[in-house]
Amino acid sequence: MEILTLRLLCGMLLLLAMTPARAAPSEYELKAAFIYQVARFVEWPPTPEPKTSAPLRLCVLGGNPFGAALDSIRNKPVNERRLEVSLLDLNSDTGKCAILFIAAPAERHLERIKALSSGAGMLTIGDTPGYAQRGTMINFFMENSKVRFEINLEASRRAGLKISSQLLKLARIVQEETP
């Protein structure tokens, strides 16, 4: 009898303890998680480096809208590679980036990044409307307070990346607008 009561008590305490964790995640927490998930559906061209298990570098350009949310994906494994996160300023070299998140403030570098990423095997991600049409490969947007994304297949092909069809099924495919 006592044991049963104790168990019930423990169960209730556990429920109470979990309640804060169940609070809805913030937008950029979700986006950070989405970046990690997207990376899992993308196949990068083989690197000239001998070690295939070299870290997969995520570069954030134009400020850090994620805040601490990036920590939740730092060093998480992506297809036997480890996700590295580095914050870049606008003049930094993007040569060593496998994923480049282009925050809204870096909009004026968009053309240059488009040209840069071509054939460079670098996945470009944004969260600003119209980015996809302007050459960004994956672009997050909000729909019914849910994070959705669109994909510019032409851009990803130019970059030599292969995006899983499973991901494509979930995305809105957009065509590039020629300026």
Next chain:
Amino acid sequence: MRRNTWFRDAPIKRKLLWIGLLTSGFALLLISLILTVKDIAEWRDRTIVELSTYARVIGANAAPAMLFDDPRAAIEILSALSAKPDIVHAVIYDKQGREFATYVAPGHAPFPLPPAEIGAQPFGFDNLLVSSRIHYKHEWLGSVTVESDLRGLYAGILHSMALIFIAAFLVFLISAFLFARLQKIIVAPILDITGVMQDVIAEQNFLARVELHGKDEVGMLAATFNVMLEYIQLRDEQLAAHREQLETEVVRRTARLTEAQRIAHLGDWEWDIASNHLDWSDETRRILGLMPQQFDATYSSFLLTVHPDDRQNVETRTREALEQNRPFNMEHRILLPDGSVRHVHKQAEISRDRQGKPVRMLGTVQDISAQKQAEQELRIAATAFETQEGMIITDANQNILRVNRAFTEITGYSAAEVAGKNPRLLSSGRQSAKFYSAMWQNILHAGSWKGEIWNQRKNGEIFPEYLTITAVKDRGDNITNYVATFNDITAGKAVEEEIRRSNIDLEQFSYAVSHDMRQPLRMISSYLQLLELGLAGQLDHEKRDYFNHAIDGAKRIDQMLVALLEYSRAGRMGVSPAWIESRAVLDEALLFLQPTLAEAQARLSIAGDWPRIFAGHDEMLRLILNLIGNAAKYRIAGRIPEITVTGEILRNEWLLCVADNGVGIIPDQIGRLFQVFQRLHSREIYEGTGIGLALCRKIAEHHKGRIWAESDGVGLGSKFYVALPLPREQKMSTRRESA
């Protein structure tokens, strides 16, 4: 119990069929059930595997949608399940167990699903739930639960079951058909045996055999049965042969016994006293003079055969034997139906029951008539032997065996003195040796000799004897004995001589009387007539009558003399016999009789056989004249005489019959008819000399025949018969003539 009996008594054919059908039916049913269960299990497993696969595929496809929290995409993935109508409900749960996406088949009213457990679990009767975890690259994302409607599965199972049972039923039918055909392999030989058995029992036909089909148990049974039949047949044949042999033996022995009884004239009989039934053998019946099975064999029917004079004695002796336990042994006579008498000797033994009551009498009856007759003959012979005639019996060598008393009296020799000696000792020596040799020649050739011989008595006196010597022969015609009989004719010789002389005298006398006396008689008669004529005028009526009487008397004396003359001449002076036609004699007689018959107005008819006879013509004529003359003479006044003359050939004689319707004869006077001068009627009524029938008798006897008369009485007519011997040759010639 009844069903048990029914099955027990059912034919093997049906039993086998039932057993086969039950076995195969049960096996098929069991196999069908096993197959069905296996089928259900297989279908179930397959369904679970299939559903799990679906769940896993859905999980794999839905994983990215979950990663990116896109329930719409998940619903889209789930909607692919519409291709599978069995799946009516599918739900994807997230890690927290919340519903992420749901699919409901069109037209299905979903029940809320229970908390999913990984694996399969039934949900209600018709439904099955299968859950699977959703992973993406080893990361657990949630789970998917698929609900399947099993009714389709059940329909399939039912269908399959139906197929199985139909197939099983078809197989059952085929196996029943095969069994019905194949059971004959076993049943047919058994039926064969049974059929033959019934044949054997119904017709006692032990020649029947079962056809052999093989060497299995039934074949061995058939073979054994055949062997048994063979034994029975063999035994049957042996029995039949044995019985036949016994029957033959019985028939043979019975025949032998019957034959033995016939030869011995000895029959057997058995008297069952209680039922009064007598069992007679054939010989017994013959001896008793009964036809086989002529009438009931009882004691009283037996008594009827006994001679009436012996019946009392037989009854007494039988009763004594039964009552006093005396042996039964007696002789008595049997009176046969034809009136002859038979002598029998009877012996019997009596069986008695425990109380001493007679039950059965078993005995023999022997015909001893022959012995009796032999005894009688012996007695007769013995008596005959002791007559006045002397008698000698010798053997074939003429040694004296026996002599009688008369021999001793005549010769003076005693029997002992002459025994074994030759009769020659009596020889007187008066006859020559030639006489004796002629005598023996005659005996040897003719068998006997008769004659007078002179012999000598013991005292030397010589005497004449009339001797007859006869040879006695056995069947082989060999002389075994001689019998000599003789009379001392010393006295007889003289008497004989005297009689002969006196006979001659008598005949001469009667001839003289009848012949010589007629002359003076005629003189008397003539002179009386002359005297009557001379005195015609002087005689008165009375005196004339005297004359007439005297003349009449003389005439009658003359007639009598004539008749007497004729009588004395008959057989002496007539013509010697010769073959003559009897009919011619009759016609001649009728010619003589014509006036007499006309006067009597008689009607005469002649019939029968008229052969040639060996007789004296004159005598036969006289005989017929007398008989027919008598018939016409002794008629009744006023009645027209009807005379019938009939000839008839009998065995060895010719019978002449003269019948009339005249006065007839008083029966006790018939004997006097044929005597000389015997007259039955007065002269006043019927004329006659009284010689006629006496003469007839003399003629008949002279011809070695007989004569007799018959009459039913006075006024009823009479019949006169003459029987004359008819020599054999004559009969044949007569036939020829009549033909």
